[in-house]
Amino acid sequence: MSLVFLTSINQASEEPDNELLDLYMDRMARQDKNALAEIYGLTKIPVFGLALSILKNAADAEDVLHDTYLQIYSAAGQYSSKGKPLAWILTITRNLSLMKIRERQKTVDLPPEEWKDSLTMLPNLTPEDRLVLENCIGQLTDEERQIVMLHAVSGFKHRELAEVLALPLSTVISKYSRAIKKLKQLLTEGEQ
DSSP, X not given: OOTHHHHHHHTSOOOOXXXXXXXXXXXXXXXXXXXXXXXXXXXXXXXXXXXXXXXXXXXXXXXXXXXXHHHHHHHGGXXXXXXXXXXXXXXXXXXXXXXXXXHHTOOOOOOHHHHHHHHTTOTTOOHHHHHHHHHHHTTSOHHHHHHHIIIIITOOOHHHHHHHHTOOHHHHHHHHHHHHHHHHHHHHHHHO
């Protein structure tokens, strides 16, 4: 096994086309329910990934996923395109996730089996590779894991992560870089 893992992670998802999302947002504002299904198909992975990284609980993340699309549908008429519909959607997701935390007044650590579920979205990895990667990611701090999973698995750009996590861009880049170095070191140690 080699550092192919990290390449596979980065290729796992692509950012949805903003023009296409804007088109669907416009159609949805005109009550086209099929447009909501299209938006869901294009954005469900980053939305769920963000909610999961904040809430650290798959059931709560699924609730926020559902609530996000309900809110998107009800607010579609007020949406004003600024060329960044995914950022708008993720802001809704972040706000709903934070509201969920305030409701519960606690967070629960994400069990390893739920992180494992999110790694199944990486189609290029063998089951053995997933086990190794899961073990390595489990050794990162919660914040490092959140940044790596959102950037590498869900396809967030560093600047989007900074905005969504309310952190300076330099902090996000630095934490991501340190986490990737840790992963490389763990993977290299595992090969020996």
